[in-house]
Amino acid sequence: MPALKTESSYTIGEFADLVDLTAPTIRYYESQGLLKARRNDSGRRYFTETDIKWVKFLLHLKGTGMSISDLKQYVTWRAMGDETIPNRLALLENTQADFMKKYREVQHHLEILNDKINWYKQKETGKTDGQEPFADYLKRMGHKE
Amino acid sequence: MPALKTESSYTIGEFADLVDLTAPTIRYYESQGLLKARRNDSGRRYFTETDIKWVKFLLHLKGTGMSISDLKQYVTWRAMGDETIPNRLALLENTQADFMKKYREVQHHLEILNDKINWYKQKETGKTDGQEPFADYLKRMGHKE
């Protein structure tokens, strides 16, 4: 009879597919201490649903701009217990602040891109005289630069 | 009497400061064909207001996710004249589409970050029982993952 399986387990390849990474990337993350894999009798890694949730959470943090070394710090503090919650909170709030700064910057970049696209479209459809410089067009649209 | 200066001109160092880059970066951009500098009698570069506007525009495009090689393509098409406007427009629209995709992704990452920050804050101020797992908290907040 097979051992009772209370939770499904995955090889590194299955796991990588589930979290949309590659097996080498998983090994790399493990080498950086961002996750720890269990091993079976022959030394092969296996992963569980809990690992999936954890990696997905890490990828969300990473997606907000945290570097591997930021994540390392976060994980280290996490392993130290509840007395490091203020540290973790501060790290996440700094991440949030940095994120919002960049977010506002790229919004401005996007506005310029959109304006340029519209400028080309108007040029194509002949709605301007075809001679107006882009800088003038931007000024007309209410941008400073 | 000094030569009539119809437009102010800048050394590479002044120019770099004005556009918030370094002189080596300006030279690098020039080497990539993203801009062309004029030279004085002794071979030194100088730049004008027009160059400032151009580089700032390039940096806006770059800020929306265009790579140096995308910018190179854009500049090449630009130099070829109006018959490449459809190419440029398509490039910018692809950039825009890629941008919006990433934009929506990072918005989701930010939501998770914000939720985690609030979760820590509630944990700190004792507003939950201090035992609720984050996954449950997320579910309660209406997130899928």
Next chain:
DNA sequence: CTACAACTTAAAGTGGACTTTAAGTCAACA
């Protein structure tokens, strides 16, 4: 006139986050 800062070039180096390679072990299927 002398320093010294700023410029010039070509080429090599850097950082972050993986990715690829090499050499070998293990497992599942026909």
Next chain:
DNA sequence: TGTTGACTTAAAGTCCACTTTAAGTTGTAG
């Protein structure tokens, strides 16, 4: 039972966008 695909490790390689170095020339302040 054999072969093929997935796993193991350590180390080297890749990509992008600069950045730094080295060796030399030029402009300007005192």
